[in-house]
């Protein structure tokens with residue numbers, strides 16, 4: 215019965231999710247995320263890895279959910295909808311929390327929340343590194359038992375030229391997730407960095423083999439570079455299109471302090487998570503994925519729980535056909551299980 219509902223839910227999509235997606239973002243691995251949030255570990259092992267089941271007897275129905283990167287609410291609203299259908303009697307006691315560092319996303323989510331009249335959904339404009347602080351300030355009856363990180367950029371951010379994330383649109387090279395309180399844009403980084411720093415950014419955050427050559431060119435022309443197209447053509451004059459992607463990725467990571475935030479965010483989220491709760495992370499490049507993998511392995515070694523994804527879960531071919539952005543997504547999930 216549960217599977218049937220999930221199938222119908224995912225196939226037809228709900229009115230809510232469809233509405234949210236079309237405008238703002240298309241969530242990646244929605245079906246997989248719902249499985250990993252609701253199915254018992256033994257079922258997950260069987261379904262995804264044909265492995266021996268993990269025989270941990272798991273908990274009551276989850277009650278508090280946090281989406282730390284709620285974006286357009288694709289995951290969040292679908293989780294709410296699924297919960298409403300599967301646990302109708304428990305729904306009114308469940309709490310859903312969505313954070314985003316981008317004010318555009320927060321306005322959008324708040325509007326949707328009102329439109330669909332979801333009174334047990336709370337939206338915050340917040341960096342996920344502050345998740346534990348947020349819980350300390352606001353009274354919630356319990357700790358969360360499901361926490362999601364869906365990293366990277368939303369379609370909305372990529373689509374708007376003025377945000378400067380995409381080299382397919384011409385705009386000022388901004389790239390800040392938080393355009394309100396973050397002071398420095400990617401263009402500021404280009405203008406202010408010395409050659410050594412620029413090379414380090416491209417090498418460490420872009421894993422760009424031609425980091426030295428490209429950094430030198432950027433450094434020489436830094437006063438002339440203004441828009442995403444300027445930067446793109448400068449890179450293309452000495453390297454290929456893959457280098458353009460890698461340089462844009464590197465600058466985005468640098469301007470938003472993404473890797474450092476992720477390390478802190480994971481630790482904070484793990485400390486906050488209720489025992490027997492689950493932490494799910496979807497990453498889109500190897501630097502992020504490595505951080506998540508190492509963190510989960512460390513937690514397991516320390517006896518704090520079990521990795522529920524011995525290998526990362528990836529999108530189906532069908533999903534990738536419909537949403538190219540899904541091709542690089544990797545889902546890893548950890549089950550916190552501390553013997554008290």
Ligand SMILES: C[S@@+](CC[C@H](N)C(=O)[O-])C[C@H]1O[C@@H](n2cnc3c(N)ncnc32)[C@H](O)[C@@H]1O
Pocket residue numbers: 239240241242282283284285286287288289290313314315316319340341342343364365366367368391475
């Ligand atoms: C891939 S989108 C999430 C899409 C969302 N899962 C959905 O289904 O619509 C990633 C989001 O994370 C947000 N974000 C990035 N860094 C953040 C941080 N440190 N704290 C909170 N949100 C962050 C971005 O602003 C963006 O909206």
